Amino acid sequence: MQTALATAGLPPVLAASLAGRAVPLPATETRAGLRRTVAAEAEIFAEGDRAGMFYKVVSGVVRTYKLLSDGRRQIDAFHLPGDIFGLETGAEHRFNAEAVTEAKLEVHRREPRALAGGDGALAREVVAAMMSGLERAQDHMMLLGRKSARERIATFLLTMSRRMACGGAAMELPMSRTDMADHLGLTVESVSRAVTQLERDGLIALPPNRRMVVVRDAKALARLAA
Amino acid sequence: MQTALATAGLPPVLAASLAGRAVPLPATETRAGLRRTVAAEAEIFAEGDRAGMFYKVVSGVVRTYKLLSDGRRQIDAFHLPGDIFGLETGAEHRFNAEAVTEAKLEVHRREPRALAGGDGALAREVVAAMMSGLERAQDHMMLLGRKSARERIATFLLTMSRRMACGGAAMELPMSRTDMADHLGLTVESVSRAVTQLERDGLIALPPNRRMVVVRDAKALARLAA
DNA sequence: CGTTGCATTGATAACATTCAATAGGAGTGG
DNA sequence: CCACTCCTATTGAATGTTATCAATGCAACG
Incomplete structure (x- = not known):
C-alpha cells in the first residue's frame, strides 16, 4: 500500500485529500456530525487520549491547554462558537480540552469518509482551522516572548x-x-x-x-x- | 467558478489538493525546484512581501521572525536542512526570513501545478511541514509562557x-x-x-x-x- | 598584533511573582 | 429580603527573577 506508507503520520483527513480519494459518505452520517453538550469545567478530552474525534464549537467556550509536570499550565487557545479544535497530527491528543462555560459541540470522526464525501465544505474548514490555528499560535508567541x-x-x-x-x-x-x-x-x-x-x-x-x-x-x- | 470561491483564502497548494485537481507538471520544472544560495545574514523575504514562493532548506540555517513596532524581535523558528518554511495562508508573508549561516535553498512556486503533478511527495511534505510547524509552535508557547x-x-x-x-x-x-x-x-x-x-x-x-x-x-x- | 564583534560578567533596577490579607458578587437558605 | 457563605478578584508588601546598563574578556580576522 503505497498511499498508506506515503501518508504515514498525516491525519487521514488530509492524507485522503492529498491523494485525491473520494470515499462515499454513508447516508446515515450527516454533515453536521453528532452533538454533545458538556457542562462548564467538564473535560472533553485529555492529553494522550486517542484522537478519534475532533470538535466544532456550536455554543459556549472551550479551552485547550498543556501541563508541565509540576502543574504549570499553558492555555493554548480559547475556542469560540464556530471554531474547530481537537485536530491532531498523530494518533493521540496533544492537549487537554475542557469546557469553560457549558458548551454544545459538533463531534466529527477523524476518518476521511466523514469529510471527503459530496460536501467538501467541512474538509476545507478543517484545513482552514489548522492554518488559522498556526497563525494564532505564531502571533501568540510574539505576545508571550516579548x-x-x-x-x-x-x-x-x-x-x-x-x-x-x-x-x-x-x-x-x-x-x-x-x-x-x-x-x-x-x-x-x-x-x-x-x-x-x-x-x-x-x-x-x-x-x-x-x-x-x-x-x-x-x-x-x-x-x-x- | 465555484472552486475558486469555495477555496478562497486557502493556499493554492492545498486548495488544489482538496479539490482533487491534478495539473500536469511542465517538463521544464523539476521536483527539486530552483536553487538559491543566500549569504549569512542576508534577507530571504520580508513581512508583507508577496508570498509567491516557499522554501526548503538544503544546507545552512534560516530564521523566521516577527518584529514589534519598537524593534522587539521574536524568532519563530530556526529552519535546518530538510525543513520547509515560507508557507503562508494568505497572499503575503507574515514573517521575515533571513539566513543565519550561508544557506542553500530549494525554491518552490506556491502554484498548485508545482505540486499536484505526478509526484505527490512534495505536497505531502508541505502539509507535514505545516503541521509540524503547528506542533512546534504549540510546544514553544509552553516554553515562552511558563x-x-x-x-x-x-x-x-x-x-x-x-x-x-x-x-x-x-x-x-x-x-x-x-x-x-x-x-x-x-x-x-x-x-x-x-x-x-x-x-x-x-x-x-x-x-x-x-x-x-x-x-x-x-x-x-x-x-x-x- | 591590534582591531572588531560577540560573549561574559558585574551592579543595579524594573517588572512580575509570591505570599498574605481584604473586598466584592453571586448564590443559598432562612 | 436579608444575612451568610463561598469563591473569585483585588490590593498590599516583600521577594525574586530577569532586564538594563556598563565594563571586561575573549576569539576570530585582517
Missing part, C-alpha cells in the same frame, strides 16, 4: 472583543482571571493589576460584574498591543 | 542537539546568543548566564569556541526541560 503584562492584556481584550463581535458595547469575558493568566503567561495577580491599571488609564471600563469589560479607547489599546 | 530561563535553555539545547543529530558529540550552534535570546523570549545576558550556570552544574560543557556545546547530562537536561 510583550509586557499591560501589552498582553491589551492584546487579549482587543482580540476577544473582535472575536466576540460585540459592537462597541460591553463584553462578558467567559473565562476566569486564572484562565486569562495561564493563557497570557502571567499570574492571576498580574492580570488583575494590569486590568485595573487599564481602567485607571481610561482605556477600558469595569462594571461591577467582574467578567464584564467595556472597551473605551480601542485605538489606545491597539497602540499598546503594538 | 518556563524559567534555565528551563528554556535546557529545552532549547536538547531540541537542537536532537535536530542536529550529533551523536553524543559536541554540537556547534549555528546562531548567536542574540538569536537564541530572541527565540526564547530572553535577553542575551540572561541566555549567557543560564548557559554558564548549566556548565557550572555540569549538565553541559563549553569549549573555548563559544558556539560549541557538549551535552554532558542529557537526562538532567530533559528533567529541567520538564
Whole structure:
C-alpha cells in the first residue's frame, strides 16, 4: 500500500485529500456530525487520549491547554462558537480540552469518509482551522516572548472583543482571571493589576460584574498591543 | 467558478489538493525546484512581501521572525536542512526570513501545478511541514509562557542537539546568543548566564569556541526541560 | 598584533511573582 | 429580603527573577 506508507503520520483527513480519494459518505452520517453538550469545567478530552474525534464549537467556550509536570499550565487557545479544535497530527491528543462555560459541540470522526464525501465544505474548514490555528499560535508567541503584562492584556481584550463581535458595547469575558493568566503567561495577580491599571488609564471600563469589560479607547489599546 | 470561491483564502497548494485537481507538471520544472544560495545574514523575504514562493532548506540555517513596532524581535523558528518554511495562508508573508549561516535553498512556486503533478511527495511534505510547524509552535508557547530561563535553555539545547543529530558529540550552534535570546523570549545576558550556570552544574560543557556545546547530562537536561 | 564583534560578567533596577490579607458578587437558605 | 457563605478578584508588601546598563574578556580576522 503505497498511499498508506506515503501518508504515514498525516491525519487521514488530509492524507485522503492529498491523494485525491473520494470515499462515499454513508447516508446515515450527516454533515453536521453528532452533538454533545458538556457542562462548564467538564473535560472533553485529555492529553494522550486517542484522537478519534475532533470538535466544532456550536455554543459556549472551550479551552485547550498543556501541563508541565509540576502543574504549570499553558492555555493554548480559547475556542469560540464556530471554531474547530481537537485536530491532531498523530494518533493521540496533544492537549487537554475542557469546557469553560457549558458548551454544545459538533463531534466529527477523524476518518476521511466523514469529510471527503459530496460536501467538501467541512474538509476545507478543517484545513482552514489548522492554518488559522498556526497563525494564532505564531502571533501568540510574539505576545508571550516579548510583550509586557499591560501589552498582553491589551492584546487579549482587543482580540476577544473582535472575536466576540460585540459592537462597541460591553463584553462578558467567559473565562476566569486564572484562565486569562495561564493563557497570557502571567499570574492571576498580574492580570488583575494590569486590568485595573487599564481602567485607571481610561482605556477600558469595569462594571461591577467582574467578567464584564467595556472597551473605551480601542485605538489606545491597539497602540499598546503594538 | 465555484472552486475558486469555495477555496478562497486557502493556499493554492492545498486548495488544489482538496479539490482533487491534478495539473500536469511542465517538463521544464523539476521536483527539486530552483536553487538559491543566500549569504549569512542576508534577507530571504520580508513581512508583507508577496508570498509567491516557499522554501526548503538544503544546507545552512534560516530564521523566521516577527518584529514589534519598537524593534522587539521574536524568532519563530530556526529552519535546518530538510525543513520547509515560507508557507503562508494568505497572499503575503507574515514573517521575515533571513539566513543565519550561508544557506542553500530549494525554491518552490506556491502554484498548485508545482505540486499536484505526478509526484505527490512534495505536497505531502508541505502539509507535514505545516503541521509540524503547528506542533512546534504549540510546544514553544509552553516554553515562552511558563518556563524559567534555565528551563528554556535546557529545552532549547536538547531540541537542537536532537535536530542536529550529533551523536553524543559536541554540537556547534549555528546562531548567536542574540538569536537564541530572541527565540526564547530572553535577553542575551540572561541566555549567557543560564548557559554558564548549566556548565557550572555540569549538565553541559563549553569549549573555548563559544558556539560549541557538549551535552554532558542529557537526562538532567530533559528533567529541567520538564 | 591590534582591531572588531560577540560573549561574559558585574551592579543595579524594573517588572512580575509570591505570599498574605481584604473586598466584592453571586448564590443559598432562612 | 436579608444575612451568610463561598469563591473569585483585588490590593498590599516583600521577594525574586530577569532586564538594563556598563565594563571586561575573549576569539576570530585582517
